[in-house]
Amino acid sequence: MRKNRLNIGGLVVIVILICGIFWVGVAAIVNQQDYEREARITPTPSITPRTVQITENPALPTSTPTPRLFKMNDVGIEVRDMQQRLINLGYLKGNADGQFGSATENAVKAFQFQHGLKDDGYAGEQTLSLLYSAQAQTFVPTPTPSPTPSMLSSGAQGEEVKRLQQRLSDLGFYTGAIDGDFGNGTKNAVRIFQQQHDLAADGIAGAMTLAKLYSDAAHRIVITPTPETVQVMAGSMPLLVNKDKPVGGDFIPSGLVNMSEYCDSKLVKIKYKGTQGVREAVDALMIMLADAKKDGVTNWQVSAAYRSYKDQEDIMESNVKSYMNNNGLSRKQAESAAKKTVADPGTSEHHTGLAFDITVPNTSVFVGTQQQKWLHKHCWDYGFIIRYTDEKEDITGFLGEEWHIRYVGTEHSKIMQQKNWCLEEYLQYAVLQ
Ligand SMILES: [Zn+2]
Structure with missing residues (x-):
């Protein structure tokens, strides 16, 4: 009895095993057939064909919708399809929800801009035809320009100051070094430029001054000879x-x-x-x-x-000593205190x-x-x-x-x-x- 039961149990296990092997075998054959079918359609299949296709040339939808006009606040399946296409091409982020909102409008505008179309955000016949065509390009973001400071004034330093000095120099307002240091010479040049361009002459290159300076309206310095x-x-x-x-x-x-x-x-x-x-x-x-x-x-x-130079050195030194003795400052502290009232030798x-x-x-x-x-x-x-x-x-x-x-x-x-x-x-x- 005990032996029989074991035999029946073993039989069940064997049947399950055989069925499993058979099933795996069938599945493998089916898969192989699928692969071959795929291989015939796509001669060079890659490991992740979907990903590659999306970035290079997204697969076209099976049925191209009839071109018509989609615009802000439109809702529907066709809007959703358009959004999906814009998502695939990289113009739109998020999910295709079938609702034409401002994000979708911006995506349409970006697509239009990149394809030389009037970027009005209306997905009309021309836009939609191009969007669903093989000529549709993936989104190429325009590089963000480096932020331009809206104001340059005394003490400012760097490339924007150099650019300012160069421009003022080209127009004859500035004669100093193009060194990127906004000093008194630069300030004075800005002031004269402002005077001659009907701007408030404060020597600060603010938004209005910079706009004028880099515009075609900026003219060369005018000096009336007397x-x-x-x-x-x-x-x-x-x-x-x-x-x-x-x-x-x-x-x-x-x-x-x-x-x-x-x-x-x-x-x-x-x-x-x-x-x-x-x-x-x-x-x-x-x-x-x-x-x-x-x-x-x-x-x-x-x-x-x-x-003399030596006199000025002596004046500086006696001031430093005075700060050290009378105010208990270190030499370094006394020197910086003295320089506020005593000119450096030579200056x-x-x-x-x-x-x-x-x-x-x-x-x-x-x-x-x-x-x-x-x-x-x-x-x-x-x-x-x-x-x-x-x-x-x-x-x-x-x-x-x-x-x-x-x-x-x-x-x-x-x-x-x-x-x-x-x-x-x-x-x-x-x-x-
Ligand atoms: Zn004096």
Whole structure:
């Protein structure tokens, strides 16, 4: 009994096994036939034919729908088929839901744009014919342009600043280096460009300025020659010394005189013995102060004139020491603190021997005195300029210094007064001339 039961059980297992083998065999034959059928249709089948076909040339639907117009808010099977086609070609993401929404519209527009059709988002006969044709291309995204800064101003750096400088230079507004640093020269060029293009002249290249600058409406710099500017071009230009244009350590102006001995002490007090200035500038100063006396304005003092490179180094060093001793700063901290008020050696205009700090003896007050008022009104007639004003701080790099005058000669000073140009502006115009 026990043996029989086992035999019956074994028989069942064998029958199942035989059936299984038979079934696998049949399946294999069927599969082989399928494969051969496929192989006849597609001569070179790849491992993943579907994927390859979608990216290269999506399979066309079995029945091409009758072309008609599909547009926003249309719904239906044909819209769904169109969406699927757009999905297969890469123009549309997500599922084909048969509802013509804004994503579908954008996909249609992209398809139209890429195929040179009017990209209105209406899937009309022309669009649909092309969409379902073998000529339909897969979506090629247009490269996103690198973001353009909408504003460039002082301190900005990089390729966009270089481009700005190059453009301003091409138009004659900028004469400095194409270095990608938005400094005072660049700012001044932007300001002049703005003045001549009816834009607010703030020296900041904002969206409107940039749009104008790179448009066809941007014109070359216009300078109306005057008899004075022609004369200026014929002569030598004033020496510029600032943070961007320092003099070297061995720079010594020619024609220095000792002002303590040279100047009439009845007209001016020289605060520090041995103070030197360039003779031509000192002569102009004395003529000016003699005329001031005629106007009843006396009691003048020169508290600074020529400074050598070494002098400026000493001034810097004593300031640093003072910060270290009195404020307990480290040397590094003291140096950065001192640089806020003391010009770096080479960058002080006093190196020229053409600059004077004019004060009133025995008082630290100068602003608002009759001397200051007379000086600011008349210095231009004697070849002097008020070198640093608050108004031009962003160009000169210095806050207003009402006491600091600079000799440039009357042929220059009178134009600068008339045009309200600081020295940097004046030189830029003259060079462009
Ligand atoms: Zn000064």
